[in-house]
Amino acid sequence: MIDIERLAREKGHLIDKEIEEVFSGDVPNLHDAVRYHMDTGGKRLRPLLAILTYEALMSKDARSASSAEKDAKILPFAAACEVLHNWFLVHDDIEDGDKVRRDKPAMWVKYGLAHAINAGDYMAQKVYELILNSRKYGVDNEKTMDLLEAMVQTSLRTAEGQAMDINMRSASPSEKDYMDMVIGKTAHYLTVPMVGAAILAGRKELIPKLVEFGMAIGPAFQIADDVLDLTEGKGRGEIGRDIKEGKKSILVIHCLGKCSETEKRELLVILNKKPEETSGEDVLVAKHLFEKYGSTDYARKKADGLKGQAMETAKSVPELNELLVFFADYLVNRKK
């Protein structure tokens, strides 16, 4: 059984050290803004996934070394995955108008719009600086280049997914549109830590299976996230934030396909309101409609189905099966 909390404690400082080293400058409203954001916590899930995948693909001999030693080659890439994730969050919060991140003011609220856009750009460059640093730990040029290529393609697909997501707010998407968007926005960058680990372990032949796993678990994660927004609130200071932002979540799409014309109009009026004009009562009305038409159940089942699909793929990679099963479960059944 994988003890993720213990592993996070054990490996966390290695990742943090790697990150701190590249953000050690002192330009006001840049380095402090980045540190402010990175210190708001986050689960360091992606770097941990990179490290655990890498270790699982190692030879037994290599695995017996000390943690710092055996993980050295993957550390810069693992840290890059964490910085990538946080760069997206900094810019996403602006794009979505989210004022709260991990129960604290979002970077753009604290440092202003201009600094937050610029600091996000700075973080994006650090992703590549970190990967180029891999060479210092003895990673060869060929593998470094493969890591860079994987990261560039991941970022591009994620930005495409984000554009689709923004477009969907003012459209009536189908479930297929939703799935395309979510695969773009979520699947690639949940998968890239494992892809990087496979590259570094000299096991590129595993990549297609890892991508297949990601294409199922990414949407499962996002759908679980859609449900979570209505039940636990995702650390963004409130429940139903997605409704306020007018997001076309899987719940909304399902509900719009089932409810009456009157209810449809009612739901769309609520979603089209500006976030600050959407009342708590509006959120309750939407939530009630989701329950009336079984949309929340539908979403839960859809997430479980995708998770099952991911578990099935995981079986075909025996060395990673335990890790992938744990990860799938963790992502879909998490509480915040």
Add this chain to the structure above:
Amino acid sequence: MIDIERLAREKGHLIDKEIEEVFSGDVPNLHDAVRYHMDTGGKRLRPLLAILTYEALMSKDARSASSAEKDAKILPFAAACEVLHNWFLVHDDIEDGDKVRRDKPAMWVKYGLAHAINAGDYMAQKVYELILNSRKYGVDNEKTMDLLEAMVQTSLRTAEGQAMDINMRSASPSEKDYMDMVIGKTAHYLTVPMVGAAILAGRKELIPKLVEFGMAIGPAFQIADDVLDLTEGKGRGEIGRDIKEGKKSILVIHCLGKCSETEKRELLVILNKKPEETSGEDVLVAKHLFEKYGSTDYARKKADGLKGQAMETAKSVPELNELLVFFADYLVNRKK
């Protein structure tokens, strides 16, 4: 004598082809937004500088090949320099609240804030995709890696300079603060096309001299730009835009050091107004103060002095002397 207009026509389509290939997708409000911005023109100055530097460093034999053939290895990097420049412009326009770019609505005005941040991020990734593409033209891993390293460091320094620039709006900077900011924000990314060319031509020993040239011509360019804002308007739809944005230009810094306490207060009130609240008369008052205290002349002389310094450095690189002299002159004496 270098005929920049003719060269731009001759090489422009090679650069554009390289850029169009990587932006050929069709996600609405992403690919069209990027094309909208890239098509608003721009002088393709940076890619041209990369190509011309590369050709000047070539052996005579290599130079006699056709344009497409002899330039092949530098093209992706040259295109990357152009995309880098445009990504900065897309995000800068948001950060500065600039609504007009090259006499057309800025991307964020036409496509909205969310899409413009995301499209800028997308362009930033394309910079690296382009450089990784160099390998298709036979550039080896070592040189590709050096190009990536140069580009990452350039982007990082530029973002640091941009943070200093944003900070300066609410502070009383010295001329040294101004120079630090401007070297960060301008010098590195004017220099990187030449640095890339030196890497690809196998002439890395020239890089320190190229950087020295850039550290003088970058500020000279920015100071000329500060003056231009008051005389020609830089294609941003109006004259005195920098005053409206409250930019601490070299003119402002010089003037604040010379004028009376009353005039100082008057100038700061104007600079601290929101752009939309600054009147044409305010701009004239500021302009009058700059003239009264010789700030415009001071700036012109400062730019000329830095240009002279750059020319001096250029002499020590005989193969590039003609090109660097032309470029220095073009940047500092341009009219828009």
